[in-house]
Structure formats: structure tokens, C-alpha cells
Amino acid sequence: xxxxxxxxxxxxxxxxxxxxxxxxxxxxxxxxxxxxxxxxxxxxxxxxxxxxxxxxxxxxxxxxxxxxxxxxxxxxxxxxxxxxxxxxxxxxxxxxxxxxxxxxxxxxxxxxxxxxxxxxxxxxxxxxxxxxxxxxxxxxxxxxxxxxxxxxxxxxxxxxxxxxxxxxxxxxxxxxxxxxxxxxxxxxxxxxxxxxxxxxxxxxxxxxxxxxxxxxxxxxxxxxxxxxxxxxxxxxxxxxxxxxxxxxxxxxxxxxxxxxxxxxxxxxxxxxxxxxxxxxxxxxxxxxxxxxxxxxxxxxxxxxxxxxxxxxxxxxxxxxxxxxxxxxxxxxxxxxxxxxxxxxxxxxxxxxxxxxxxxxxxxxxxxxxxxxxxxxxxxxxxxxxxxxxxxxxxxxxxxxxxxxxxxxxxxxxxxxxxxxxxxxxxxxxxxxxxxxxxxxxxxxxxxxxxxxxxxxxxxxxxxxxxxxxxxxxxxxxxxxxxxxxxxxxxxxxxxxxxxxxxxxxxxxxxxxxxxxxxxxxxxxxxxxxxxxxxxxxxxxxxxxxxxxxxxxxxxxxxxxxxxxxxxxxxxxxxxxxxxxxxxxxxxxxxxxxxxxxxxxxxxxxxxxxxxx
Numbered sequence: 001x002x003x004x005x006x007x008x009x010x011x012x013x014x015x016x017x018x019x020x021x022x023x024x025x026x027x028x029x030x031x032x033x034x035x036x037x038x039x040x041x042x043x044x045x046x047x048x049x050x051x052x053x054x055x056x057x058x059x060x061x062x063x064x065x066x067x068x069x070x071x072x073x074x075x076x077x078x079x080x081x082x083x084x085x086x087x088x089x090x091x092x093x094x095x096x097x098x099x100x101x102x103x104x105x106x107x108x109x110x111x112x113x114x115x116x117x118x119x120x121x122x123x124x125x126x127x128x129x130x131x132x133x134x135x136x137x138x139x140x141x142x143x144x145x146x147x148x149x150x151x152x153x154x155x156x157x158x159x160x161x162x163x164x165x166x167x168x169x170x171x172x173x174x175x176x177x178x179x180x181x182x183x184x185x186x187x188x189x190x191x192x193x194x195x196x197x198x199x200x201x202x203x204x205x206x207x208x209x210x211x212x213x214x215x216x217x218x219x220x221x222x223x224x225x226x227x228x229x230x231x232x233x234x235x236x237x238x239x240x241x242x243x244x245x246x247x248x249x250x251x252x253x254x255x256x257x258x259x260x261x262x263x264x265x266x267x268x269x270x271x272x273x274x275x276x277x278x279x280x281x282x283x284x285x286x287x288x289x290x291x292x293x294x295x296x297x298x299x300x301x302x303x304x305x306x307x308x309x310x311x312x313x314x315x316x317x318x319x320x321x322x323x324x325x326x327x328x329x330x331x332x333x334x335x336x337x338x339x340x341x342x343x344x345x346x347x348x349x350x351x352x353x354x355x356x357x358x359x360x361x362x363x364x365x366x367x368x369x370x371x372x373x374x375x376x377x378x379x380x381x382x383x384x385x386x387x388x389x390x391x392x393x394x395x396x397x398x399x400x401x402x403x404x405x406x407x408x409x410x411x412x413x414x415x416x417x418x419x420x421x422x423x424x425x426x427x428x429x430x431x432x433x434x435x436x437x438x439x440x441x442x443x444x445x446x447x448x449x450x451x452x453x454x455x456x457x458x459x460x461x462x463x464x465x466x467x468x469x470x471x472x473x474x475x476x477x478x479x480x481x482x483x484x485x486x487x488x489x490x491x492x493x494x495x496x497x498x499x500x501x502x503x504x505x506x507x508x509x510x511x512x513x514x515x516x517x518x519x520x521x522x523x524x525x526x527x528x529x530x531x532x533x534x535x536x537x538x539x540x541x542x543x544x545x546x547x548x549x550x551x552x553x554x555x556x557x558x559x560x561x562x563x564x565x566x567x568x569x570x571x572x573x574x575x576x577x578x579x580x581x582x583x584x585x586x587x588x589x590x591x592x593x594x595x596x597x598x599x600x601x602x603x604x605x606x607x608x609x610x611x612x
Contacts, residue, residue, distance in 0.1 A: 026528070068462065069457040099190050137579035138581065152173055156526075157559035164535065185596075250284070257298065328383050332379045343370060358382030360379070494543060514602065526559035
């Protein structure tokens with residue numbers, strides 16, 4: 001065994017350990033892998049950077065933009081409203097329609113993106129039907145994951161397996177080659193969640209503050225974050241030290257644990273009383289009436305010391321109503337730039353003109369002065385501000401995902417005039433791919449460009465919608481496959497697999513590759529797993545004298561069966577908080593589904609893609 005092979009295996013082993021332990025970001029690990037192979041001389045500079053020129057990377061980037069356009073034009077939200085109309089209050093109908101719908105959407109856009117869009121839909125459906133969100137969110141996550149198995153562009157592992165064929169000069173997979181196996185797994189999963197999954201999905205209580213129509217009211221949000229009795233209304237006195245200061249310079253959250261979010265004043269033109277969100281550049285004036293949230297009990301004497309008079313929250317104070325200020329429920333996204341930043345420095349007030357007034361972590365509302373708490377992935381935030389700024393949150397999804405609007409926003413949602421245009425572009429893209437009019441990457445880039453030119457998504461939003469860490473992960477790990485092949489490491493792995501299972505039938509080998517891929521995918525990126533195992537599957541097929549397509553499809557489908565842990569896929573992690581799930585819930589419900597997917601794939605893949 002040469003030193004080059006030993007070093008390549010060492011880098012691979014170190015990368016897997018870092019992936020599993022999550023000590024470093026996955027994209028950073030991929031860059032380190034790429035640099036290690038390049039600096040060691042095992043790969044040339046062009047080989048080291050070859051991943052960034054891969055058509056797979058460009059294709060996936062284009063799909064992110066297409067998916068963002070579908071979200072911004074409100075197509076998915078309209079579908080969610082349709083589910084509400086069709087399903088009624090019957091839980092089994094909700095599960096069936098939700099899983100089928102999110103799977104359909106995930107088949108043409110990113111799994112995480114499709115699932116994230118439907119999280120607020122699922123919460124709304126659960127609320128409307130007097131159910132706990134936990135009854136619907138795990139079926140939603142599994143539906144999104146299986147949706148990635150339905151088409152060639154459904155998920156990166158499918159594209160990676162397809163690229164393996166293209167690189168070998170073979171006929172690529174067609175668009176619907178995954179569909180029959182994916183549909184069977186989806187149908188089985190739906191029945192499984194109806195019969196078995198519902199027995200273990202905990203909670204059936206109605207969410208606090210829900211209306212009969214299913215969306216929480218403003219009061220319901222306050223109750224959920226346990227701040228309904230912490231709202232205060234205050235008048236700025238003539239001698240107050242706040243006069244002339246702004247809400248930023250006053251630093252009331254840091255000093256006394258008071259978060260200001262509303263300002264009541266008399267309009268100089270209409271002479272009418274109005275309420276608006278607290279602006280960062282407006283100085284307090286004597287006589288101003290402000291609204292705030294106490295993070296801990298504050299006595300009237302403390303307020304008096306800084307020149308604030310505590311007022312009753314009577315009818316006069318109810319400008320906190322829907323006509324004036326609104327609220328939204330957010331969750332910190334997996335790749336958010338807010339992770340590790342303190343709430344006080346996260347820029348909600350300066351960037352979005354919104355105030356963070358509540359924080360839920362792992363299902364528990366945090367109290368005290370949380371302004372200095374560092375944000376983590378999955379944290380839920382309650383923000384308050386003008387309805388116009390609340391409405392803009394729908395298109396500000398780079399750092400957080402919108403979980404829910406209150407019922408009162410119904411009249412403030414913007415019209416989605418470009419939805420037909422986005423649908424038309426999507427259909428054109430699918431036609432070009434299905435009938436192979438142009439290469440898939442050309443069709444996707446064309447669709448992404450058309451979405452931007454048509455105004456379905458802005459240029460800035462198109463760039464920000466791309467999950468750059470995912471692309472860097474793929475681009476950084478592609479050279480590892482090159483290094484394994486160049487040093488003979490790939491052949492060694494293949495020889496060991498052949499030594500273990502070479503005398504067995506191709507069915508046993510297909511099962512073995514499925515198991516290997518699915519186990520790795522529970523603890524590390526399914527994309528990185530597919531990049532590493534797809535070349536192994538191809539070489540194993542070559543040595544066994546069988547067609548590589550069945551083994552490659554087995555790897556691709558197995559990479560999407562991330563059912564058993566909350567860290568197996570970002571969508572699993574996203575539903576963990578709102579669904580109040582535990583690690584054990586994923587194991588209990590996910591393992592049997594994983595075994596069924598293995599059985600289905602082993603039986604059906606050779607039917608549609610024979611070994612010989």
C-alpha cells in the first residue's frame with residue numbers, strides 16, 4: 001500500500017469523523033479535504049478544483065433558484081390552503097395529503113426547501129384540527145425526504161449517481177427512472193404513518209391561542225411564548241433621561257430587561273392617535289407612550305427612576321391589535337448567519353425594523369434578559385413590528401424560516417401575481433428535461449434565469465437562496481473520489497467488498513450497498529455519502545459483470561432514507577423543535593420505515609433496472 005493511498009484513506013477517515021461529530025461545518029471539512037489532497041501532491045490543481053466545475057454543482061444551484069421562485073410567488077402556500085379545504089378536520093386525510101403534496105414539491109425543488117415551506121402549513125393544519133403539530137410534522141419530514149426519490153432532480157444523490165454514468169460515457173438515467181420505486185416507498189410510508197406512526201407520535205392537545213380557522217391569534221402567540229402578562233405600556237415623562245435618546249442608545253433591554261416594540265403617538269397631520277413599531281433613528285419625546293415586554297418583573301419604582309410612568313393596559317392600550325402591530329413566529333435556519341450571535345446584535349431591529357420579544361429553545365420558553373443569549377439552530381423567535389415589515393418576512397429566508405403568521409394578517413398578505421408565470425417556467429423546465437431537448441443542466445439554468453428575468457425572484461434573492469455550503473460540500477468532496485481512484489484506494493475498497501460478498505447474488509450486493517449508504521446517511525451528509533459510495537458501486541458492478549445502474553440507484557435511494565436520527569437531514573432537525581420530538585422518536589418510527597425501504601428497493605430496482 002503506497003503512502004499516497006494511506007494518506008488518502010487517512011484524510012477520508014478524518015473527514016468522516018468530523019462529519020459525524022459535527023465539530024466543524026461540513027463545507028469547511030470538504031474544503032480541508034480538497035486542500036489536503038492538493039497540497040500533498042496527490043491531485044493536481046485542476047483535479048483539486050474540478051468539483052467547482054461539475055455540472056452537478058451548477059444544476060443544483062439552479063434548482064435552488066427555481067425553488068425560491070416557487071416559494072416567493074406563493075405557489076406552495078396556495079397548495080397548503082387547498083389541503084385545508086380538501087382534508088377538513090380529519091387527521092388521516094391531513095397526513096395523506098400533506099405527505100403526498102410535500103413529496104410532489106420536493107421532487108422538483110430541494111427537500112429542505114419544500115419541507116421548510118410546509119412547516120407553517122402543517123402547524124396551521126394541526127391547529128385547525130385541534131391536534132398537536134407533532135402529529136403532522138414528522139410525516140411531513142418523511143414525505144419531503146421520499147419526494148427526493150421521485151425524480152432525477154429530486155435530490156443531489158440522484159444527480160451524483162447519474163453523473164457517475166455520464167462520466168463513464170454511459171446512457172444517463174431518464175427523468176422518471178426513480179419514480180416507480182419512489183412512489184411505492186411513498187405509498188408504503190403513508191400507510192405506515194397512518195397505522196404505526198400515529199401510535200408513537202405524541203400529543204393531541206390543541207395549540208394555545210388557536211382560532212377555529214386554525215391560525216393562532218396575537219394573544220395565542222403571547223401565550224405560547226409565556227409573555228402575555230409581561231406586556232407593559234409606559235409614558236415618557238418630561239424629565240425622563242430617555243428624551244432625546246433612541247431605542248438603540250437607551251439600551252433598555254441590557255439595563256433593565258425591557259424590550260420596546262411599539263410607540264403610541266398623536267399624528268401631527270390628522271391629530272389622531274397612532275401606533276407604530278419603535279424606529280431605531282427616532283428620538284424619544286416627552287409624552288410618548290411606548291409598549292414593551294419585561295423579561296423579568298420590574299417594579300414601578302425602577303421605571304420611575306428613568307422617567308417612565310407605568311400605564312394600565314386598558315382599551316386605550318389596545319392599539320397592539322391587528323390594525324397596528326403584528327407578530328410572527330420564526331425559527332433559526334440550519335445555515336443561518338445568526339447562529340452564535342447574540343439576539344441584541346442579530347440586527348432584527350436595524351435590518352427588519354422588528355423587535356424580538358420571545359425565545360423558545362427545545363420547546364421551552366426562556367425568561368430573563370435573553371438579549372445576550374447566543375442563538376442556536378432551531379431556536380424559535382417571536383418578533384413584533386409593523387404589518388408591512390411582518391409581511392416582508394416571507395421573502396427574508398436566508399437566516400430564518402417563517403413558522404407562522406397570526407390570524408390577523410389575513411388581510412395583509414401580498415397578492416402573488418406572478419404565480420402563473422413561475423408555474424409556466426417550471427413546466428417548461430420539466431418538459432425540456434423529460435424529453436431531453438437540452439441537457440438537464442441547461443434546462444435548469446435556463447429556468448432559473450427566466451425566473452429572475454420574469455421578476456419571480458430578485459437577483460439578490462436568487463443569490464441568497466442558493467445553499468452555498470451544500471454546493472461547497474459537493475465540490476469539495478468530488479476530488480476525494482478522484483483521489484481514491486488515482487491512488488488505487490477505490491480498487492482496494494471494491495476488492496474488500498467483493499471478498500465479502502462477491503460470491504453472493506447481485507441482490508445481496510445491492511442490499512449491502514443500500515445498508516452501507518443508509519447507515520452513513522443517518523449521521524453525515526447524504527450528499528457526501530453518495531459522492532464517496534457511488535464510484536464504489538460502479539466499480540463493484542464492473543467486477544461482478546453486472547450493469548451498474550441498479551447499484552447506483554440503490555445508493556441514491558438509500559442516501560435519501562434519512563429517517564432514523566434528527567441530524568440525518570436538515571428537515572428532520574427543523575421539525576424537531578416545533579414537533580417537540582425526542583431523539584428516540586426518530587429511532588422508534590424511522591428504523592422500521594428504513595427496513596421497509598430496503599426491502600422495497602431490493603425487490604423493485606432489479607425489475608426496472610435488470611442486472612444483466
